[in-house]
Amino acid sequence: MRSNDRSFERAMALAALSGLKIALGPAMLANARGWPGRENWLMVAMGEMFLDKLGVFPPRYRPSLLIPHSLMGAWVAHESLREDGEDDPWAAVAGGLVAASVAVAAPVARMTIHKLIGVPDSILGLAEDYLALSYASDVMEVPMDQLTSAAREVVDDVRRRARPTFESMGLPV
Numbered sequence: 001m002r003s004n005d006r007s008f009e010r011a012m013a014l015a016a017l018s019g020l021k022i023a024l025g026p027a028m029l030a031n032a033r034g035w036p037g038r039e040n041w042l043m044v045a046m047g048e049m050f051l052d053k054l055g056v057f058p059p060r061y062r063p064s065l066l067i068p069h070s071l072m073g074a075w076v077a078h079e080s081l082r083e084d085g086e087d088d089p090w091a092a093v094a095g096g097l098v099a100a101s102v103a104v105a106a107p108v109a110r111m112t113i114h115k116l117i118g119v120p121d122s123i124l125g126l127a128e129d130y131l132a133l134s135y136a137s138d139v140m141e142v143p144m145d146q147l148t149s150a151a152r153e154v155v156d157d158v159r160r161r162a163r164p165t166f167e168s169m170g171l172p173v
Helices: 003-020 024-033 038-054 063-083 091-117 121-140 144-168
Strands: none
Touching: 003 024, 003 063, 003 091, 003 121, 024 038, 024 063, 024 121, 038 121, 038 144, 063 091, 091 121, 121 144
16 A cells, blocks of 8 residues: 555544544544644544534534534645645545545434444444544554543643632542
């Protein structure tokens, strides 16, 4: 496989991840490439996964989320290729289409599995997140334990920052 084929494959995989969770593609790219502020991307991705389990978001295939998923897929595909030193004017278009396709297909697959087998949607959501993270680990060639460690660091940082606020309100930390 030529290097530009591998770069394009990685860019489209990151776009697909953004189709699942808006911030997941950029979080994986930022983490793998050591971008400054990568912790912010990781925090947003983890927050999105958490809030998704609470059911606060409309379905991804609705325009209110389909558009952000598509735009982020376009952006992360372009950025990934740019970081690899490649300039493909169609990367953003392809990335946006990939993200939109995944944003539509994933919830339909979850609904179908739920109806056919009866697996609760919350379990399917957790399985989807695990598969997304496992796929991201493979695509970005970052061991899963490194992703876990990065997530733990972000949670510890949030806890450290929030501690004074909770303590000032008399809440246990």
